[in-house]
Amino acid sequence: MHNVNFEGGGTTFILFIFPLIGLFLEHNTAHSRIYWTLGISALLLIPIFTPWHYIIPYAYPILLLILLAAGYAVFLQMSDNQRVKTVMSVVITVMLFLILGFQNVVSSFAAGSNKRIVKKWTFKNYNVEYTVDQGFAGHALIGYELSQHKFIFSRYIESAMGKDTTTNCMIQFPVHKIRFDKCNGSLETFR
Numbered sequence: 001m002h003n004v005n006f007e008g009g010g011t012t013f014i015l016f017i018f019p020l021i022g023l024f025l026e027h028n029t030a031h032s033r034i035y036w037t038l039g040i041s042a043l044l045l046i047p048i049f050t051p052w053h054y055i056i057p058y059a060y061p062i063l064l065l066i067l068l069a070a071g072y073a074v075f076l077q078m079s080d081n082q083r084v085k086t087v088m089s090v091v092i093t094v095m096l097f098l099i100l101g102f103q104n105v106v107s108s109f110a111a112g113s114n115k116r117i118v119k120k121w122t123f124k125n126y127n128v129e130y131t132v133d134q135g136f137a138g139h140a141l142i143g144y145e146l147s148q149h150k151f152i153f154s155r156y157i158e159s160a161m162g163k164d165t166t167t168n169c170m171i172q173f174p175v176h177k178i179r180f181d182k183c184n185g186s187l188e189t190f191r
Contacts, residue, residue, distance in 0.1 A: 018068040018072055019088075019089040023073070025037070025073040026076040035070075041067040052155045121187075126147065126157075129147070130143075145158075146173050157173065157176055170182075
């Protein structure tokens with residue numbers, strides 16, 4: 001659910017430029033460095049298959065862009081004709097621009113949701129975020145999200161949505177038996 005977020009124009013829209021970056025890499029970078037870049041970006045994408053994700057904003061789209069560009073650079077190494085490589089890269093970029101651009105315009109009108117973090121509390125290994133998710137129409141969905149963080153990784157644990165979260169100080173996350181006191185800003189476990 002919270003693993004990969006490619007929503008919004010900025011994150012999916014940057015992916016259309018991977019052929020141009022791949023062309024630049026193939027033309028200006030040693031072949032061994034391209035293979036190293038490809039391997040390292042693939043390794044750094046492994047957490048995408050786990051509940052953990054990077055705390056660095058846009059880490060997955062950037063790593064995916066690097067992986068696609070390096071893979072495309074390896075593909076371009078099969079040809080010796082620089083003109084064909086350039087024309088092919090520009091054509092693919094324009095096609096991706098048209099497809100992803102149209103997809104972004106349609107999805108931004110169709111979804112119409114705006115989720116924002118109003119307040120965030122940080123504890124030893126946990127974060128609690130007070131979120132407001134305003135859809136296209138109707139009332140906003142207000143709630144609290146609990147996540148755990150270690151080193152550069154974070155994972156979503158549980159949400160408490162609309163259950164006395166506006167009038168009570170105590171917010172309970174019953175599945176993981178954690179209680180958050182929003183008035184005092186404390187986090188504790190219970191049985």
